[in-house]
Amino acid sequence: MSEIPGSSTPPAPRSVLVTGGNRGIGRAIAEAFIAQGDKVAVTTRNGGAPEGALDVRCDITDAAQVDAAFAQVEEAHGPVEVLVANAGITKDTLLLRMSEDDWSSVIDTNLTGTFRLTKRAAKGMLRLRRGRIILISSVVGLLGSAGQVNYAASKSGLVGLARSLARELGSRSITTNVVAPGFVETDMTDVLTDDQKNAIKTQVPLGRYASTAEVASAVTWLASDGASYVTGAVIPVDGGLGMGH
Template sequence: MVPAAREGGGPAPLASQSVSQPRSVLVTGGNRGIGRAIAEAFIAAGDKVAVTTRSGGAPEGALELKADITDPAAVEAAFAAAEEAHGPVEVLVANAGITKDTLVLRMSEEDWSSVIDTNLTASFRLAKRAAKGMLRQKKGRIIFISSVVGLLGSPGQVNYAASKAGLVGMARSLARELGPRSITANVVAPGYVDTDMTAVLSDEQKEGIRSQVPLGRYADPTEVAGAVLFLASPEAAYVTGAVIPVDGGLGMGH
């Protein structure tokens, strides 16, 4: 599912994977970075896509839903709007997340709780709400965007690593609970991706990261989107409870 390289370097745009019937897809944090690439890939495939965002800027062709996913009422309102526009959500991509990095002795209660609330608790809330409609339809795809940090750990990221590791346990429990109704639950675990979040790193930090990655480069967001599209595709109907790394080999063996 990784796009082929194009002349001049970098991956080519994802090829359109047309679907027989457009599906109702909800992507959280779909206005930038990985989430935007995922939303754009589903739009290119012909699906009906809604994205949640706090600051606006949804990709062209997507239904923009202003929502704070840490607020249960906002999540309910977002699902209601997506369902009214596109029908019951068939594919949920829980992508939105935050970081508040610092060493554990300096990490405040708020640093811990805000990251856990946004990255883990909100994902539970989204999956629970999506499952209601999926159970009625007897089909559905739930895809969590985790991180290589959730598998390997990282100094200064105790809160972030815990939140991203928790998504794996959540997905595997959901896979067992919802599997009898043909609902899959999987995890994509990106490594370092070329986004606004990594753009702020110094050249020295970037080179240090690249030196740890067997492929010797950052991922393009479209490469993460490719893995998500696969997990949502008919070809992945028998894949559930899986963790798909898109990390250039950084976390291999985990």
């Protein structure tokens, strides 16, 4: 929810959809919008949405499920005004060991799944003549990473997708931007050893991991009135790890 400069009237809550909103970065993003008073729906495959959010079951690799999810959100909260495409998977392995499925499943979820989401969201936003689309990429998509050819390609692809949408949809007051987190404190990084964590921190100018709340803050800013003239941008939240990219 965004403030109206010079107005004492509370802004109306918006219909926000966050994919993969049951844990990690997605959950923090959903909770940040809930805290602002927005009407938040999250997609999950197995449940576990944060308190106050509409829990919508959806596998974004299935176009029919994506369409059904939007219909459910629209019925409960109205047309989606803010889409945060966060859901993604990894299947890490070196190139010569990477199977066709390792490649195609990551691309289909992370990149093609986001195509399905943005296409469906754009229909409602074009009718409203406003909207915010925010894609969650990764510093890996900009820097590359050994053992993550599939993941890096999918996350890099989001940048081209976002910038093309920014050009297509901008005349209707719809912005499309990318947030590219670096190393973030999540369940996935908790399993690393102290030596592994310290080795990673030495690569980061700020010398620490990001919190999920710091990523969420960038997302809520991009959805705010303060970012109404920002589109086609890649916002790194990586402690300086990928600067220059």
